[in-house]
Amino acid sequence: MSFFTDKQTLDDLNITGRYKNNSITFLFDQVITTGGIRLLEHMFRQPLTDPAEINKRSDIFKRFTAYPSALPFSAEEFVVLEDYLGARGSLNRAEVIKNAISKKALQVVAQDEAYSLFNSGIISTIKLLIRFRDFIDTLETDEGLLREQLIALKDIFRLQKLQKVLNVPAAKELPLFKMIKYDYLLRCVLKKEMEKIIESIFQFDVYTAVAAVARDHHFCYATALPKARNVLNIQGLYHPTVEKAVGNTITLNQENNVLFLTGANMAGKSTLMKSMGIAVYLAHMGFPVAAEAMEFSVRDGLYTSINMSDNIGLGYSHFYAEVLRVKKVATDVAADKDLVVIFDELFKGTNVKDAYDATLAITEAFSENRNCFFMISTHITEVGEILRERCNNFRFTYLPTIMQGLRPRYTYRLTEGITMDRHGMTIIRNEGILDLLQVEAAPRTPGN
Structure with a gap:
């Protein structure tokens, strides 16, 4: 197979x-x-x-x-x-x-x-x-x-x-x-x-x-292990096409099979998730991977949901496309397939309340399958706090933002915990967008 x-x-x-x-x-x-x-x-x-x-x-x-x-x-x-x-x-x-x-x-x-x-x-x-x-x-x-x-x-x-x-x-x-x-x-x-x-x-x-x-x-070669070992260890993981990329360590196993990722926009979450997906795919090919070292138990397959879009031809909204994607993955997980699943910001196509409820319910339900590895990111950090109380198989991590005055700096270094970093409005203010919109119109003169 x-x-x-x-x-x-x-x-x-x-x-x-x-x-x-x-x-x-x-x-x-x-x-x-x-x-x-x-x-x-x-x-x-x-x-x-x-x-x-x-x-x-x-x-x-x-x-x-x-x-x-x-x-x-x-x-x-x-x-x-x-x-x-x-x-x-x-x-x-x-x-x-x-x-x-x-x-x-x-x-x-x-x-x-x-x-x-x-x-x-x-x-x-x-x-x-x-x-x-x-x-x-x-x-x-x-x-x-x-x-x-x-x-x-x-x-x-x-x-x-x-x-x-x-x-x-x-x-x-x-x-x-x-x-x-x-x-x-x-x-x-x-x-x-x-x-x-x-x-x-x-x-x-x-x-x-x-x-x-x-x-x-300077790529490394991963060591493939039997499926029953149920481990995924990647040291110094980085994206293979990003220059001067920062390396991070990912460790998942049966006891901790879910990596829950938070962080502000531009902190590097999507790049890290793509890096992991690429490494898993190349490792199953026997190809070199962008990392310092890697060992992994073979899986049956890999699914990601990172750049979802609507489907105008079929009449799908962005949210409905996300729902169908989650359903597809859930079908294979329910069929007892051992997968690597990567979800970047679940249900961002709907309102905050529905996104909160759906992210919490779906993440918790998925995590019960210990033979699958999940990497799930979200901006709804409150979900992470609830999951930390309910589940014992999560690894909570974030990519930090360091404020230097009004300017954010991103370390791209994976850190343990859940972050409350939200710097979207800071970036908007730094770009002067509000100032542009608040400029008073010049007085009209007769004939203008």
């Missing part, structure tokens, strides 16, 4: 979209092959729920982070290899000969370029195969998780038929008979082996690209 989420969550966290500025996919999109792109997108679409598989994948990335490597060719060079090996060929030697002679004849008679292009395609492919063979030889086969893959690749490169192709002197152009021979071997006799090599290139493309991102951004 794969880790599940939905479009709202992916949009809230800005996960998908390799051409979308500041998306998490964009951040990791350092691959150079089309197959690498497809593999990377597949990993983003299907996070894992098996801790062994997660740890296996992250350990491979970790190996390439510790020992930097890069594919020994450019994207443009690889396209030549992929186009040549992927071109439709025949398993019949006679047809291979006929095709090559036909190209040669057209070159002589009509100065057609097909023969030269085909010839250079074979030569370029041979050069790149040699480079990839040498790249594989630099990787130690005693690396446990890569051992089987590396041994299989080295066995392919040791095949006598492939050796005949790779151990030939470099040339700008191959004679016709050699071109026929090498084409038949590469695209016909060794077709399956070439497919395995190309697939491995795609994989190593992703390995090296993800590792480079982790190394450049």
